[in-house]
């Protein structure tokens with residue numbers, strides 16, 4: 001598409017075509033191309049070929065999961081009841097999607113309108129991340145059709161997961177509402193947008209509360225297993241805080257990563273306002289992320305000191321822990337700080353990639369790798385891995401499809 | 417008032433309806449962290465590990481009582497003791513076996529030691545407190561039972577159980593549920609009868625009785641034969657106390673028991689989080705709306721400046 005644009009193709013940016021007539025929904029879905037052109041473009045994209053391969057292998061296995069049960073796609077472990085579906089799909093996806101509430105807070109609450117060009121990307125990143133976390137949950141739950149049981153059928157309000165379930169559900173609706181403006185512009189329903197505008201402050205505050213609580217709750221889930229998670233990754237009093245603070249820089253870093261990817265691969269869809277502001281905004285995000293990183297680092301150290309876990313640092317697990325902290329926290333912190341000082345957006349982008357990697361590693365370490373550290377190491381079943389790749393690819397496909405159409409990376413030109 | 421414990425308290429909270437629950441979760445949860453300490457008259461089982469000969473009669477009795485599938489190897493096949501699951505660990509409870517006997521070769525002990533494993537029916541069960549559909553229930557008789565018709569299959573209870581007890585019927589695609597020993601609640605305990613395994617044991621390894629009486633009995637036995645028994649009744653205080661308790665002649669950590677579990681119920685490790693929930697719920701809205709007003713005032717002032 002980038003090359004198409006350089007040949008003079010102009011993507012849809014308003015209700016009206018150049019000649020003054022209205023785009024139909026179908027035309028909008030086809031990105032303003034004729035069907036033939038549209039499919040030709042899709043076929044030319046090598047990334048789509050990779051997707052085809054993934055789906056060819058992954059879809060049958062995903063279907064098999066629901067026909068033959070979890071036992072067919074996992075090792076059916078009683079000792080490791082949570083595998084990659086939750087380890088990756090819930091514990092990694094959710095912190096990386098914290099960008100939604102961060103951007104809402106910055107723009108709507110603190111009135112930093114200068115972050116506006118990237119606000120919607122932050123919101124979308126949040127919404128899709130949560131949506132697919134729920135998808136992963138649905139793959140993992142033994143009886144996905146009972147998903148609403150904790151809400152309406154049999155309630156266990158004293159359980160941390162109960163809070164997660166309610167909050168993620170409520171927060172998802174919040175995020176949908178927050179993105180209604182983008183959708184309504186694209187579809188041409190100005191009323192919906194007005195309606196949401198009137199309650200944006202409430203939605204944002206609700207978003208902060210729900211996010212603080214459920215990001216922390218994901219950490220608190222592990223406090224049910226005090227002896228099972230390795231002490232270096234576990235801290236009864238601080239676990240929820242570690243998860244919450246790390247979600248802050250995880251969400252910001254993910255936003256930098258995604259915006260970088262859009263800049264590279266979807267440049268055709270970005271408008272001047274977005275592209276020209278991106279470097280400046282990246283540095284703004286970097287600043288926020290570095291503050292969260294330093295807070296995280298300090299509380300991690302306090303956590304170790306509190307339980308007097310220093311001795312573990314000298315073991316093999318300690319070396320692994322140091323690797324996570326150095327690559328996933330210290331280096332991004334250093335690079336972010338340098339980037340902000342020297343106004344070097346590329347360095348901030350590099351730091352963001354590291355931080356995202358660090359968070360993924362941290363969550364996988366807590367949920368899987370160091371879990372049951374005194375028993376044995378569980379290697380996920382290959383089918384489990386294939387399903388994770390398939391669902392994650394779907395996340396990317398949906399993400400890309402929305403970005404290509406709705407006014408996320410560009411500003412919609414309203415009818416006069 | 418002790419009777420109005422957490423469980424009834426929670427039920428009361430539920431009447432409040434879903435909307436209140438969504439926000440009010442925390443307060444009930446918080447109340448839930450007060451130590452419950454168990455029902456005063458609950459029953460329990462005292463297991464004297466020194467008497468067990470590893471005949472697996474109890475496993476067979478359990479299988480029959482609970483209507484579990486016929487295992488691959490018959491119950492008189494003792495080769496199962498050499499079977500290893502992943503990590504070189506002995507067999508554990510599964511969806512097809514709610515109790516298993518493990519064999520430990522202990523240095524300096526003449527015979528191997530056999531250990532019967534099943535749900536310990538904790539006073540303050542981790543499984544119960546972690547389940548988000550409240551599937552579990554601690555009955556006044558002492559059993560920890562569960563309602564499989566509401567189990568969603570999140571498997572948090574398996575994460576939470578410090579003894580690695582609950583299993584899950586992964587093999588079923590339509591109706592997978594959590595599976596574990598229920599102390600024969602439906603068929604026996606409810607009527608005051610001991611569990612099937614207890615009754616079946618030819619060596620009288622297990623004594624069924626009121627938990628408080630059993631504790632007295634255990635300590636009496638230890639003080640009568642201090643040379644024989646180690647001075648610990650496993651389950652007396654572990655994670656807040658359990659209904660099944662054990663006596664041994666070798667240190668418990670040598671025969672697969674976790675001696676680092678502490679005396680606090682598992683839920684007590686979660687309370688830092690549960691305690692901060694109401695704070696966030698009450699303080700955050702005011703705090704952030706305040707921030708918003710402040711930052712907008714700045715804007716407003718700026719606009720005024722511009723105008724003037």
Ligand code: SF4
Nearest residue numbers: 535536538542543577
């Ligand atoms: S032993 Fe495990 S499954 Fe049994 S009551 Fe205790 S926590 Fe629950």
Ligand code: SF4
Nearest residue numbers: 547567568570571573
């Ligand atoms: S697996 Fe079932 S019983 Fe266990 S916590 Fe989840 S819903 Fe409750």
Ligand code: SF4
Nearest residue numbers: 468469471472474617
């Ligand atoms: S029936 Fe009694 S002696 Fe035989 S294995 Fe079970 S507990 Fe041990």
